[in-house]
Amino acid sequence: MASAPSHGSRASHRGALAAGRTLARWLVGPLVTVLVASFVISAALALAPGDPVAQLLGPRPTAAQIAVTRHELGLDRSVPVRYWDWLSGAVHGDLGFSIVHRDSVATLIGPRLGTTALLVAYAGVLILVGGVGLGILGGALRRMSPLVAAITGLGIAIPAFVAAQLLVSVFSLRLGWFPATGAGSGLADRLWHLTLPAIALAVAWAAYVAQITRTAIRDEDEREHVETARARGLTAPVVFRRHVLRNAAIPIVTISGLSIAGLIASSVVVESAFGLGGLGTLLVDSVTARDYNVVQAITVALVLVFVVVTTLIDVLHTMLDPRLRRGAERA
Amino acid sequence: MSALPLPPVAAFRGRGGRAVRSLAEDKLLLASGAVCVAIVALALLGPLLASGSPSRTSILEANLGSSSQHWLGTDALGRDIFTRLLYGARLSLAGPALIIAVSTVLGTGAAITAVWVGGRVERVLNRVLDVLFAFPALLFAILVVAILGTGLVAPVIALSIAYTPYMARVVRSVARRERSLPYIDACQLAGLSSWRICSRHILPNVFGVVRAQASIAFGAALIDLAAISFLGLGVSPPAAEWGLMVANGSTALLNGYPQECLAAGACIVVTVVAFNLLGERLAVRSEGRR
Numbered sequence: 001m002a003s004a005p006s007h008g009s010r011a012s013h014r015g016a017l018a019a020g021r022t023l024a025r026w027l028v029g030p031l032v033t034v035l036v037a038s039f040v041i042s043a044a045l046a047l048a049p050g051d052p053v054a055q056l057l058g059p060r061p062t063a064a065q066i067a068v069t070r071h072e073l074g075l076d077r078s079v080p081v082r083y084w085d086w087l088s089g090a091v092h093g094d095l096g097f098s099i100v101h102r103d104s105v106a107t108l109i110g111p112r113l114g115t116t117a118l119l120v121a122y123a124g125v126l127i128l129v130g131g132v133g134l135g136i137l138g139g140a141l142r143r144m145s146p147l148v149a150a151i152t153g154l155g156i157a158i159p160a161f162v163a164a165q166l167l168v169s170v171f172s173l174r175l176g177w178f179p180a181t182g183a184g185s186g187l188a189d190r191l192w193h194l195t196l197p198a199i200a201l202a203v204a205w206a207a208y209v210a211q212i213t214r215t216a217i218r219d220e221d222e223r224e225h226v227e228t229a230r231a232r233g234l235t236a237p238v239v240f241r242r243h244v245l246r247n248a249a250i251p252i253v254t255i256s257g258l259s260i261a262g263l264i265a266s267s268v269v270v271e272s273a274f275g276l277g278g279l280g281t282l283l284v285d286s287v288t289a290r291d292y293n294v295v296q297a298i299t300v301a302l303v304l305v306f307v308v309v310t311t312l313i314d315v316l317h318t319m320l321d322p323r324l325r326r327g328a329e330r331a
Numbered sequence: 332m333s334a335l336p337l338p339p340v341a342a343f344r345g346r347g348g349r350a351v352r353s354l355a356e357d358k359l360l361l362a363s364g365a366v367c368v369a370i371v372a373l374a375l376l377g378p379l380l381a382s383g384s385p386s387r388t389s390i391l392e393a394n395l396g397s398s399s400q401h402w403l404g405t406d407a408l409g410r411d412i413f414t415r416l417l418y419g420a421r422l423s424l425a426g427p428a429l430i431i432a433v434s435t436v437l438g439t440g441a442a443i444t445a446v447w448v449g450g451r452v453e454r455v456l457n458r459v460l461d462v463l464f465a466f467p468a469l470l471f472a473i474l475v476v477a478i479l480g481t482g483l484v485a486p487v488i489a490l491s492i493a494y495t496p497y498m499a500r501v502v503r504s505v506a507r508r509e510r511s512l513p514y515i516d517a518c519q520l521a522g523l524s525s526w527r528i529c530s531r532h533i534l535p536n537v538f539g540v541v542r543a544q545a546s547i548a549f550g551a552a553l554i555d556l557a558a559i560s561f562l563g564l565g566v567s568p569p570a571a572e573w574g575l576m577v578a579n580g581s582t583a584l585l586n587g588y589p590q591e592c593l594a595a596g597a598c599i600v601v602t603v604v605a606f607n608l609l610g611e612r613l614a615v616r617s618e619g620r621r
Contacts, residue, residue: 033462041474048478157603159554161561161577162596168581169589180585265467269558273581284562287477295477302470 135213155207
C-alpha cells in the first residue's frame, strides 16, 4: 500500500489507523483463516469414525497392544491437545508420521512437492498467455468476439480429467509427441512430461480467464471516456492500450490470480489422470488408505497456499486500483 | 474456490444484456433450455429406452467399435457403452441436483437473513462464508471423503456446503439492492411482518438471479462430483456414472480403444455447456428486466 501523505497529526493518525487496518486485512485475517481451517481439519480427522490403529496392528491385536500404540501415536489425547501438538510440530517442519508408509510425512511430501509446483506453475503460464491472449483477441477485434465466446464457452465446460484423456488419445497415442504418463527427471524432461498435464489443467481456467478478459474489454470499450479519446482522433492502438486495456486490467489480474489459486485444487485430478506421483496423488492414496497425518498435512498445506495466493491478489488488486487504495485509507 | 471455474452471474453482464428480448427471440435460451430438458428426460426415462442391462459383461465383445448392436461400442468388459451412459445419467445428475438444491436454499436463506437483519448477524454470516470460501470445493470434498469414507454421501454433503457461499454471495448483492428500494419501506410502514416482506417481496425479486446462478453452479457441481468419482473416491464400480466411466475407460484408451472415455467425457461436456448457457441467458434476462 502506498503511504498516505501526512498533513499534520490528524492525517498521520489516520494513516496509522489505515496501516493497522491494512495489516489486519492482509496478515491477521488470512492467518486466522488458515488457523481455523487447520483446526477444523485436525478435529474432523481426529473425530472420524474408524480406528487407524486397527489397520496398523493387523488382525486381532490385544487390548494392551492397542492401548500402547494409541498412546505412542498420541491418539489418546484430547482434540485441542492433539491440534496444539500438531501445530507446534508443523511450525518446526515436523508434520507427523505416516502409518501407511512408516515414514515421516515431511520426507514423503518433500520430493513430491516439486512435481506439483512445476505443474501448477506451467499451467499458470499457459493460462496467462493463452487465456489473457485469447480474451484480448476477442475483446479487441469485434469480428473475433463471437468465435472467442464460443471457444471459451466450450472450454469452460471441459473438466481437467476429460481434457487429459483427449490429449493423451491425440498427442500421445495418435501422434506420439508427448508421453502419456510419468513425471520424468531433469528439468527439460520434466517439462516435456508435464506439457499435456499442464494443458489439461489449464484448459477450463484459461477459457474462464479469456471470457472475463473479453467481457472486461468490451465493457470498457463502450465507456464514454473511450469514445472521447476516439473523438479526439487518437489512433485505435493508442486508445486500446491507454484507455481500454489499462482499465480492464483490474478484473483481468483478479481473475488470473484466482485461477492460479484454483489450479492448486484441480492439480489433484490431473496428477491422478497422468500418474504423476505428486502431492495430489499422495493425497488421494492417503484418503483411500485412511492415512490421516498425510491427509492433514497436504490439505492444510494446500489451504495455506490457496489463502496466500488469494491474499496476494487482494494486495495487487488494491495497488492497481487507486479508488480502492483511497477507500482503504478512508475506511 | 471450486476446482473448476464457477463464474458469478454478474460476469456475463454486457453480453447483449442491454436490450430485453422476448423469450421467443432468445434462441440461445430456448435451445440450451431444450437441451437441458432433453438431458434430464433421458436420465429419467433412459432405462426404458435402453435394450440391455448396463452391467451385462461379455468377454467376447470387449472393446468393440460402434455398430448397429452397440451404438457407441463396448467397454473393456464388453458392456454396452450407450446403455451405461443412459443408466449413468441418473447418478451423474442426481448428485449435482441435490447439491444445488441444498446450497441454493442455504445460500439464499443466509444471504436474505444477513441483509435483512444486518448488524452483527450480517458480519458473522459474512465471516463464516469467507472462511468457507477459503476451502477449494474439491479439496473440501476429498477431506470429507477421508472422514466419512468413499461413496456419494460424503462428497454430496461437502459440495452442498462448499457451494453455499457462491449462492449466498450473488443473492446478497441483489438482496441488498432490493432492500434499499422505497417499496420495502412502504411495506414496513404498512405493518407487514419481516417474514412476509422477505418471502413475498424480496425472495421473488432475487429469484431471477438465483435461478441463473443455480443453473451455472449445477454444471460446476457435476464436474466436481464426476472428478471425485474419477479419483475413485465417489461412486464405486460396477455402478455406471460418467466420471467413473472416464476413469474406467482410461486403461482401454491407452490400449487404443478410446470410445468409453470419449463418450462419457462428451456427456459431461455437453451437459455442462447446456446448463452454463442456460444460466448465462437467464442471468442476462434477469439483469435486463431490472
